[in-house]
Amino acid sequence: MEANATTAIGGRSTLERSSASRLPDQVLQWGLTVLATLILGLIAYFFIRLIGESTKALNSFGLSFIFGNDWDISRSIYHGAPLVVGTLITSAIALLIGVPVAVATALYITELCPRRARPVLGMLVDLLAAVPSVVYGLWGVFVLGPKLVPAERWFANTFSFIPFIGGGGSGITAPNYFIAGLILAIMILPIVSAISREVLATVPAENKEAALALGATRWEMIRMSVLPYARPGITGGAMLGLGRAIGETIAVVLVIGNAPTIGHHLFNQGYSLAAVIANEFNEAANQPLHSSALFAAGLVLFVLTLIVNIIARWFVRRGTRGMRAPEADSDGAVGTGFTAAAPTS
Amino acid sequence: MSTVSGATPLTQISPGRKRKDRIMRGSLMAGTGIALVPLILVIYYLIYKGVSSWSASGFFTTDPTGSFFGNPGGIRSAIFGTLEIVALASLISIPIGIAVALYLTEYGKDGRFANLVRYFVDVMTGVPSVVFGLFIYITLVISHAGGSGFAGWKGSLALSLLMLPIVIRSAEVVLLLVPSSLREAALALGAPRWRIVWRVVLPTARSGLVTGSLLAVARGMGETAPLLFTVSLATAFTGNINGLMNSLPLQIYTDITNPRDVIVARAWGAALTLVALVLILNVTARLISRRSSMT
Numbered sequence: 026m027e028a029n030a031t032t033a034i035g036g037r038s039t040l041e042r043s044s045a046s047r048l049p050d051q052v053l054q055w056g057l058t059v060l061a062t063l064i065l066g067l068i069a070y071f072f073i074r075l076i077g078e079s080t081k082a083l084n085s086f087g088l089s090f091i092f093g094n095d096w097d098i099s100r101s102i103y104h105g106a107p108l109v110v111g112t113l114i115t116s117a118i119a120l121l122i123g124v125p126v127a128v129a130t131a132l133y134i135t136e137l138c139p140r141r142a143r144p145v146l147g148m149l150v151d152l153l154a155a156v157p158s159v160v161y162g163l164w165g166v167f168v169l170g171p172k173l174v175p176a177e178r179w180f181a182n183t184f185s186f187i188p189f190i191g192g193g194g195s196g197i198t199a200p201n202y203f204i205a206g207l208i209l210a211i212m213i214l215p216i217v218s219a220i221s222r223e224v225l226a227t228v229p230a231e232n233k234e235a236a237l238a239l240g241a242t243r244w245e246m247i248r249m250s251v252l253p254y255a256r257p258g259i260t261g262g263a264m265l266g267l268g269r270a271i272g273e274t275i276a277v278v279l280v281i282g283n284a285p286t287i288g289h290h291l292f293n294q295g296y297s298l299a300a301v302i303a304n305e306f307n308e309a310a311n312q313p314l315h316s317s318a319l320f321a322a323g324l325v326l327f328v329l330t331l332i333v334n335i336i337a338r339w340f341v342r343r344g345t346r347g348m349r350a351p352e353a354d355s356d357g358a359v360g361t362g363f364t365a366a367a368p369t370s
Numbered sequence: 371m372s373t374v375s376g377a378t379p380l381t382q383i384s385p386g387r388k389r390k391d392r393i394m395r396g397s398l399m400a401g402t403g404i405a406l407v408p409l410i411l412v413i414y415y416l417i418y419k420g421v422s423s424w425s426a427s428g429f430f431t432t433d434p435t436g437s438f439f440g441n442p443g444g445i446r447s448a449i450f451g452t453l454e455i456v457a458l459a460s461l462i463s464i465p466i467g468i469a470v471a472l473y474l475t476e477y478g479k480d481g482r483f484a485n486l487v488r489y490f491v492d493v494m495t496g497v498p499s500v501v502f503g504l505f506i507y508i509t510l511v512i513s514h515a516g517g518s519g520f521a522g523w524k525g526s527l528a529l530s531l532l533m534l535p536i537v538i539r540s541a542e543v544v545l546l547l548v549p550s551s552l553r554e555a556a557l558a559l560g561a562p563r564w565r566i567v568w569r570v571v572l573p574t575a576r577s578g579l580v581t582g583s584l585l586a587v588a589r590g591m592g593e594t595a596p597l598l599f600t601v602s603l604a605t606a607f608t609g610n611i612n613g614l615m616n617s618l619p620l621q622i623y624t625d626i627t628n629p630r631d632v633i634v635a636r637a638w639g640a641a642l643t644l645v646a647l648v649l650i651l652n653v654t655a656r657l658i659s660r661r662s663s664m665t
Binding site: 046047049050052053054056057058060061064065068070071074075078125126127128129130132133134137138146148149150152153155156157158159160161162163164166167168211214218240242243244245247265268269271272273274275279299302303306320323326327330331333334335337338 | 383387388390391394395397398399400401402404405406408409411412415416466469470472473474476477478483484486487489490491492493494495496497498499500501504505508509534562563564567588591592593594595598599619622623626627634637638641644645648649652656
């Protein structure tokens with residue numbers, strides 16, 4: 026059909042296509058552009074609707090929706106500090122436990138383990154992400170939680186002098202902040218590890234070889250030439266993990282205890298922003314203020330994860346810049362990557 | 371490694387440095403071991419507790435009875451509900467996702483708007499699944515769109531919102547791998563862009579697109595929170611996607627909080643089924659991608 030289009034009209038070149046045969050191209054281009062625009066529009070629309078549904082609660086409680094410590098359904102008072110604190114505590118635990126382990130796996134897989142074992146180990150770590158969150162919740166409720174309680178009691182009694190850890194003693198029971206944090210640590214491990222591996226793979230071999238040639242041991246090479254180079258990317262990966270931990274719902278609602286109070290120590294029961302939505306959603310359906318408060322919790326959660334993700338993406342882009350650039354100009358990319366890494370070390 | 375330990379060093383590495391090297395290497399290895407412990411434990415308990423409920427009579431062939439006493443029933447409606455909801459979600463998100471990825475690689479390229487789309491797609495991957503559930507709840511469930519409050523297709527929409535960014539990102543990576551020399555050859559032969567997309571770009575990237583889509587489907591299949599606000603829970607087997615439906619994740623979620631041991635056992639059986647489905651998708655995806663990278 027295209028061959029017929031060469032009939033020249035007016036001053037047109039014979040090779041130019043007629044406007045009729047260019048139509049499908051334009052339709053495709055515009056269709057795809059509109060589609061991409063629609064997706065942006067959809068996100069904006071959802072965001073505005075979410076704000077709209079939250080206004081009732083936000084107007085009634087103002088800033089105390091976030092900072093006030095009183096979540097009481099029976100009195101229709103929704104001050105969400107216990108939720109925010111629970112979200113922060115569990116996410117912090119998840120990062121403290123999950124990130125070092127994830128970075129260790131990434132370093133081991135990319136730098137130390139035998140080449141043949143690399144894909145297998147990488148796939149096994151990735152499989153952690155394939156387990157659905159409700160299954161982690163199930164496992165946390167019936168296996169991890171009960172088995173961990175004796176260890177937690179021992180820990181709280183032994184280190185009772187440390188604030189936020191001691192104080193519970195033998196009163197510690199199964200659902201608590203720590204178990205939720207530990208489950209979250211397991212759940213963020215694969216993504217932090219995957220991004221760290223991606224970033225570590227971009228460290229130029231020259232940097233590593235230079236360190237080795239100067240007589241560095243393997244660990245010294247990792248510390249001096251690998252980690253400084255990969256630090257921004259790993260930071261970004263950790264923050265993406267943080268975003269996941271903040272937003273995780275089903276696993277947390279099952280193992281955090283769902284008590285709307287701020288726990289006094291690590292092994293207290295608590296609540297989180299995501300958990301409150303899932304847990305009180307049904308009973309709130311016919312109470313406008315309560316459901317509005319849950320939407321507002323969702324809004325806070327959304328904004329919180331948005332901020333964390335935007336910062337994380339900035340770090341990851343900085344971290345993997347060296348990887349994208351080589352397609353354009355390999356020499357320049359390695360050079361800029363190296364100078365960018367140098368000041369941080 | 372041989373560059374350091376194999377060759378004769380000019381000066382001996384001090385014992386302190388050697389020790390530190392060994393300790394740090396050991397702890398990195400231990401960290402990897404620790405990371406795999408939960409995977410092994412979760413799979414062990416799933417098999418240990420799940421297989422016994424699989425062998426209960428009618429586990430796969432009966433629906434949950436929903437009654438507190440007596441026979442709790444099986445998970446047939448949950449399996450079919452999950453398959454129906456996820457199939458519809460895939461039908462929505464995979465074509466749209468690949469189309470957006472095509473826009474990014476073939477038309478938008480490095481333009482400002484394309485980068486904006488890319489950025490928001492990245493941000494979308496980080497939005498918690500519970501928020502997607504709330505979005506659909508606010509816009510479609512409260513307003514009783516389609517004549518019913520909770521409905522299977524609304525759950526599919528929530529899942530497709532969640533799967534969309536995964537499809538787009540994985541598809542974009544694959545489409546970028548299609549050599550531009552192929553596109554240029556087709557252009558030089560006089561083919562229009564839409565034909566190049568349809569006959570050259572998509573077929574070349576096919577196995578990668580399938581892999582990315584399967585991983586997105588696997589991700590959507592295990593999600594519970596979006597379904598909680600959009601589909602709610604029914605016990606009966608149904609093909610009507612405009613009504614309440616059962617699904618594996620929600621079945622597990624409600625069974626966990628049940629005080630009866632038989633029902634908790636059903637949760638383990640359902641969990642093993644769900645993980646098996648997700649793993650099959652994952653392994654298939656990886657096999658496809660490995661085959662394609664070899665050729």
